Amino acid sequence: MPITARDVHEHLRSLGPWVEWDQGTCDGFKHGDPETRITGIAVTWQALQSTLEEAHARGHNLVITHEPTFYSHMDDDTMRATPPARLKAEFLDRTGMVVYRCHDLWDIYPEIGVVDSWSAFLRLGEPIARERYYNLHAVPETTAWELVERIARRLASLQQQAVLFVGTQWQMVHRLAVGTGAITNVHRMVEMGADIVLATDDGTTLWRDAAWMADLGVPLMMVNHTTAEIPGIRNLAAYLAQRFPDVPCEFLGPTCGYQILATERSRDTAIRMRRDDLEHLPPVAMPEGYALRPMAADEAWAYLEVMNSSNYSGEAGQAWFDRTFASDPEYDPAHLQIIWKGDRPVAAAAAWHTTVTSGTADGSAADDGRWGMIHWVGVSDADRGAGLGKAVTLAALHRLRCRGFTRAMLDTNAWRLPAVAAYMRLRFRPWPTDRAPQQVWDRVLADLAAWRQWAAPRPRWRGDD
Numbered sequence: 001m002p003i004t005a006r007d008v009h010e011h012l013r014s015l016g017p018w019v020e021w022d023q024g025t026c027d028g029f030k031h032g033d034p035e036t037r038i039t040g041i042a043v044t045w046q047a048l049q050s051t052l053e054e055a056h057a058r059g060h061n062l063v064i065t066h067e068p069t070f071y072s073h074m075d076d077d078t079m080r081a082t083p084p085a086r087l088k089a090e091f092l093d094r095t096g097m098v099v100y101r102c103h104d105l106w107d108i109y110p111e112i113g114v115v116d117s118w119s120a121f122l123r124l125g126e127p128i129a130r131e132r133y134y135n136l137h138a139v140p141e142t143t144a145w146e147l148v149e150r151i152a153r154r155l156a157s158l159q160q161q162a163v164l165f166v167g168t169q170w171q172m173v174h175r176l177a178v179g180t181g182a183i184t185n186v187h188r189m190v191e192m193g194a195d196i197v198l199a200t201d202d203g204t205t206l207w208r209d210a211a212w213m214a215d216l217g218v219p220l221m222m223v224n225h226t227t228a229e230i231p232g233i234r235n236l237a238a239y240l241a242q243r244f245p246d247v248p249c250e251f252l253g254p255t256c257g258y259q260i261l262a263t264e265r266s267r268d269t270a271i272r273m274r275r276d277d278l279e280h281l282p283p284v285a286m287p288e289g290y291a292l293r294p295m296a297a298d299e300a301w302a303y304l305e306v307m308n309s310s311n312y313s314g315e316a317g318q319a320w321f322d323r324t325f326a327s328d329p330e331y332d333p334a335h336l337q338i339i340w341k342g343d344r345p346v347a348a349a350a351a352w353h354t355t356v357t358s359g360t361a362d363g364s365a366a367d368d369g370r371w372g373m374i375h376w377v378g379v380s381d382a383d384r385g386a387g388l389g390k391a392v393t394l395a396a397l398h399r400l401r402c403r404g405f406t407r408a409m410l411d412t413n414a415w416r417l418p419a420v421a422a423y424m425r426l427r428f429r430p431w432p433t434d435r436a437p438q439q440v441w442d443r444v445l446a447d448l449a450a451w452r453q454w455a456a457p458r459p460r461w462r463g464d465d
Contacts, residue, residue, distance in 0.1 A: 032098030167219030
């Protein structure tokens with residue numbers, strides 16, 4: 001049975017009783033004849049001219065767009081008379097295409113709509129609080145910058161090249177509010193209980209909202225409006241493909257609204273620490289319910305699983321493992337220590353090795369040569385707070401001693417203050433280098449003192465202030 005554009009509209013209308021279909025909504029037909037028989041459906045975030053041309057070339061004569069076609073919210077102001085809009089309308093008339101907007105319905109459609117799809121894409125789990133356009137999530141307590149890194153890695157698959165950040169990198173956070181669209185009200189998201197906020201560029205201003213967040217002391221992340229809504233728009237395409245199986249349906253169009261040319265990747269500072277002897281190591285104390293053992297030859301998957309639930313978000317694969325460990329002539333699976341909870345790997349560290357050459361700001365030739373190295377330590381998000389990081393690091397130190405090393409070093413980041421504090425408790429000390437001289441360590445130690453006092457800061461906002 002032929003499907004018309006109106007049939008698709010009527011079905012979508014049946015899904016959203018909350019939408020003011022007869023007054024006020026921007027959803028509905030924007031161009032073309034609703035009675036047109038559909039040869040294919042292209043779902044896109046915005047009906048750009050390039051996307052319309054691609055849809056036509058692929059045989060789709062119904063384009064369902066989330067955002068405006070003619071540049072204003074209701075597609076009805078003077079922008080429609082501008083040259084780009086006129087050319088777009090002429091193209092649509094010439095090809096007989098129909099453009100339909102699905103915005104108010106899909107923004108808050110449960111589970112597969114825009115807001116919930118964003119949370120799901122970021123792997124945040126079920127929200128602990130919801131409002132119409134926002135979800136609040138409990139996240140494992142971590143530094144704000146580590147959360148930025150994880151989100152940035154997730155967004156790479158959507159061609160988002162960067163996450164904007166305003167705040168203190170080492171600030172501890174555990175309640176993340178996410179929003180989409182051009183209405184990410186950071187005041188309201190903080191009122192929900194957030195101690196870090198993920199907003200969009202169209203919905204947040206730097207001069208007003210970011211400044212307010214900075215003075216409040218709540219870190220702010222910003223991503224592209226387009227990117228934040230792509231998971232939901234892809235779900236819309238999948239839903240329509242399932243609902244109308246006799247009509248080709250696919251997602252088209254860009255997944256990020258811009259490209260960036262960066263002069264630097266980030267301003268991370270790598271710092272080095274050292275432990276000058278491996279004598280008198282304390283025994284490894286394992287929390288109840290956990291077991292430690294060296295990695296077996298066929299358990300590289302377990303190490304990778306820990307890395308992808310701590311330092312990475314799925315990007316660490318066999319090629320990374322081979323490059324980092326297995327291709328080394330000294331590789332032995334037992335050099336990698338893994339903590340298990342039942343059959344689930346939850347923490348890992350490598351008792352690795354490196355050669356240090358001259359280049360320390362306060363070192364000497366005696367520092368040159370072979371060192372044991374604590375390498376790629378990770379604890380899965382779900383098991384943080386149980387002392388597993390200390391345990392697996394200590395296990396790696398014991399392994400280094402068994403390998404014949406008498407000293408150990410490690411590299412970390414200046415913003416990883418919880419890790420720096422933990423390593424200092426294991427008798428590692430700062431090791432200034434040319435890359436991170438004493439001035440850098442002076443700042444790190446000052447930040448560490450502030451972090452210890454601040455501990456896990458919470459928003460100072462009170463809704464009735």
